Amino acid sequence: MPAYGLTRARTMGPIADAVSAAGGSVSRVFGRAGIPLTLLDTPDQLILLRDQLTLVEAAIREIGDPALPARLSTRTGIVGLGPIGIQVQSAETLGAALGRVEIVTPLLLQTATRTGVRCRGAEAFYGYGVAERIESGRQANEILALGYLLGTVRHFLGAVWRPKRAVVTGAWLPARSDIEALFGCEVALGPRAGLVFPAALLDTVNPLPLHPVHEGGMKDAPIGDRLADCVAHVIGLDLDEGRPSIGRVALRLGLSRRTLQRRLEEAGTCYADIHRRIILRRACERLAEPTPSIGRIAADIGYGDAAHFTRAFLGWTGVTPSQWRRHHVLRS
Structure with missing residues (x-):
């Protein structure tokens, strides 16, 4: 099975600075590379190596x-x-x-x-x-x-x-x-x-x-390079651009949809399980913030309305988003 490279997003800041200094459009470069600008604010975020390469190529062209x-x-x-x-x-x-x-x-x-x-x-x-x-x-x-x-x-x-x-x-x-x-x-x-x-x-x-x-010593945690880890990272990044799909994730990894499904099965998991885990983690992170409404959180993680998100969250955790927030935030 081939290796799937991950790297830190910290190289993106200097690339954006160079594009801006040369009079180019940083948003256009990130758009062409299919990478959210929000990564500039999270330099330790893990990204696909192939996405970094795409960003460098887009910056060169720009x-x-x-x-x-x-x-x-x-x-x-x-x-x-x-x-x-x-x-x-x-x-x-x-x-x-x-x-x-x-x-x-x-x-x-x-x-x-x-x-x-x-x-x-x-x-x-x-x-x-x-x-x-x-x-x-x-x-x-x-x-x-x-x-x-x-x-x-x-x-x-x-x-x-x-x-x-x-x-x-x-x-x-x-x-x-x-x-x-x-x-x-x-x-x-x-x-x-x-x-x-x-x-x-x-x-x-x-x-x-x-x-x-x-x-000082070393602060970075080790990076895993299992296929399931790579799929999880791509799903997390794509949440900033809309609800990710298995077809889009497979394309980002250079695989067909069926090949991705088969290799995840061989690894003892599936796309739906990884997607649910990442969505739940993102939902809990947002619910831990006191300001955003349930509807806003639902929209941010790809749900059309708060009702659909609430039913899904209830199925995952046994409680509604509001109940989770009251238990984990208001009591802390």
Whole structure:
């Protein structure tokens, strides 16, 4: 069964800022990508990796800048990588840091992706790849990732350090000269994306070690990448745009409706159960707020009127929405 990538929504803020600074329309970019603007307010929200790739492609088209991914990632710096940056800054050597990144990236930042170092003779290849079969936006995502990888290495070797070359996949590379200027090296086309540099540099000692026990540590919870988790995340996102359907969720995952049903059955669940769980969770979150009416909550989670929502909620919990609110909110 293929992997379905999830990532944090925190990259969307810089993308929106870049579009706005270039005179583009942020709402149009998010609309073309089919992503709610509300994600800008929840940077730790989990989203589909393929949605991030779609957003980057939409931003590139909006402002006409194929080098945008390189501009974004080279500006981020090690601090902007969140818990991954903490792992890098607290490692003793560059080689140890890259080993930590390989372990924690799919757990904390982005599933269905792999990083790692291979050494051949005197050369090291610090690679990046996506396990999920996504074609649209793949090269742009690789360029974005290589900028982050470059920032990781530069923490040890200095801000002006340059690799021997960078490699991306694909038949051709738009704005190659601009990307090369941003990375400070030649960018070649090859079977796998990555950075090439002398292997001896892996022994470089950390010049500015961080002690996370005293300075914050890691805060992000691990990301699951089971198909049921991905379906739940898509349903949750689609609730901001209207009541989600199994057909729309399947399309977002690159599957047919029947294939999605079959794979959920193989995993011991079904779409209806996941949908009901997400709807109930969202309803309870809204009912915990004292202001919105039952009718407003019903509309927000896709029900045509309060009566239909009340009957459904009663069937799920054994109490009406009003009774639930009185018990859980007014008594707290």
